[in-house]
Amino acid sequence: MQLLLMGPPGAGKGTQAVKLVEKYKIPQISTGDMFRAAVKEGTELGKKAKACMDAGTLVPDEVTVGIVRERLAKDDCKGGFILDGFPRTVEQAKALEKILDELNLKLTKVLNIRVPAEFLIERAVGRRICKGCGATYHVKFNAPKVEDTCDNCGGKLYQRADDTEETMKKRLSVYEESTRPLIEYYEKVGLYTEVDGRQPIEKVTEELENVLNSVEG
Ligand code: ADP
Ligand code: AMP
Numbered sequence: 001m002q003l004l005l006m007g008p009p010g011a012g013k014g015t016q017a018v019k020l021v022e023k024y025k026i027p028q029i030s031t032g033d034m035f036r037a038a039v040k041e042g043t044e045l046g047k048k049a050k051a052c053m054d055a056g057t058l059v060p061d062e063v064t065v066g067i068v069r070e071r072l073a074k075d076d077c078k079g080g081f082i083l084d085g086f087p088r089t090v091e092q093a094k095a096l097e098k099i100l101d102e103l104n105l106k107l108t109k110v111l112n113i114r115v116p117a118e119f120l121i122e123r124a125v126g127r128r129i130c131k132g133c134g135a136t137y138h139v140k141f142n143a144p145k146v147e148d149t150c151d152n153c154g155g156k157l158y159q160r161a162d163d164t165e166e167t168m169k170k171r172l173s174v175y176e177e178s179t180r181p182l183i184e185y186y187e188k189v190g191l192y193t194e195v196d197g198r199q200p201i202e203k204v205t206e207e208l209e210n211v212l213n214s215v216e217g
Contacts, residue, residue, distance in 0.1 A: 001024055001026060001080040001108045001109070001212065001215070002080055002081060002100070002105055002106060002107050002108045003020065003026075003080070003081070003082045003083065003107070003108060003109055003110075003111060003212075004082075004083045004087075004107055004109070004110045004111065004186075004191075005017055005020075005082055005083065005084045005085075005111050005113070006110060006111065006112040006113070006179075006182060006183075006186075007112055007113035007114065007115060007197060008115060008117070008120055008172060008175045008179070008180075009120060009124060009168065009171045009172065009175060010115070010119075010120040010121075010123035010124040010127070010168070011113040011114070011115045011120070011123075011197045012113050012115070012123075012197050012201065012204060013030075013084045013085060013113060014028075014030060014032075014033075014084060014085075014136050015136055015142070015201055016113065016201075016204060016205060016208055017030065017082050017084045018135075018136075019205045019208075020082055020208065020209075020212075021082065023209065024080065024082075024212075025079075026079060026080035026081050026082060027076050027077060027081050027082070028081075028082045028084055029068065029071050029072070029077075029081050029082065029083050029084065029086070030084040030085050030086075031059075031064055031067065031068065031084075031085050031086040031088075032084075032085045033084075033134070034067055034071070035049040035053060035059060036053075036160075039053070045063070045067065048060075048063055049063070053161075053162055054161060054162060054167070055167070055170065056162060056167040056168070056169075056170030056171040056174065057170065057174055058088055058089065058174060058178060061089060061091045061092055061095070064086065064088075064092060065092060065095040065096075065099075068083075068086055068092075068095075068096070068099065069095075069099050072099055072100075072103060072105075073103065080108075083096075087182060088175075088178060088179045088182075089178045089179065089182075090181055090182060090185055093182055093185055093186075107189075107191055108191075108215060109191055109193065109211065109212065109215055110186040110189070110191045110192045110193070111193055111194070111195065111208055111211065112183060112186075112192065112193070112194040112195070113194070113195055113197035113204065114194045114195065114196060114197055115197035115198055116198070117172055119198060120168065120172060121165055121168045121169070121172075122140075123138065123141070124163045124168045124171075125163055125164065125165055125168065126138045126139040126140050126141070127159070127160065127163050128144075128148070128157040128158065128159060129157060129158055129159075129160060130150035130152070130153065130155040130156070130157055131155050131156050131157070131158055132150060132153045132154070132155025132156075133150060133152050133153045133155060135150055135151070135152050135153075137150075137157060141200075141201070142201060144157065193211050195207040195208055195211070
């Protein structure tokens with residue numbers, strides 16, 4: 001299954017991708033995670049991405065498309081993948097189409113987790129991530145059993161530098177301008193389905209799985 005998981009920042013893409021990875025045994029490809037790893041390692045890519053991420057703007061298309069092209073060419077993507085947070089512009093969507101053509105692959109489904117803007121700042125500001133295993137929590141909606149400690153591995157939780165109210169406002173305006181047009185783009189392609197991301201995490205997972213069951217069956 002070649003899946004594309006869309007939605008505004010804080011919609012729950014990463015949270016749901018982890019569940020789909022478990023169920024379908026396909027890798028999650030998150031450009032945001034790839035950029036954060038590059039920043040941590042201090043690579044050239046990380047240097048290019050950091051300023052944009054801190055400002056809440058998009059990393060330039062040519063940089064982003066390059067890393068996705070390399071990643072999708074790897075062997076573990078042959079049995080399917082979940083793209084999370086890519087594409088984010090119509091240019092990226094067109095580039096993805098070319099990459100998939102070259103690899104002889106087709107998208108199976110485009111899933112949009114729809115969440116209105118008024119929910120998203122609270123979701124992002126309350127987001128906490130495990131330093132050890134990368135698991136995502138929320139201080140209110142998905143709290144760890146022990147404060148600031150990962151349920152899975154005992155690692156310490158941290159807050160992303162761009163998960164502030166100010167940066168989120170910028171990220172949401174970038175979403176409206178550059179990423180929302182992708183909804184119409186994929187509606188026209190005919191692969192588009194959306195789920196109501198205001199619901200509890202488990203309910204969103206259930207709805208996504210229902211959509212995918214109908215594709216599989
Ligand atoms: P994205 O990858 O789309 O930016 P995340 O999956 O990281 O979003 O989720 C953003 C924050 O919202 C996290 O703290 C997560 O625990 C929380 N969250 C995710 N889905 C829901 C939901 N359905 N209801 C409430 N909070 C959620
Ligand atoms: P995310 O983890 O998806 O919230 O992404 C965090 C940040 O990484 C974004 O605010 C952008 O600066 C950058 N980023 C992630 N994915 C993309 C993409 N597809 N195109 C451009 N920038 C991206």
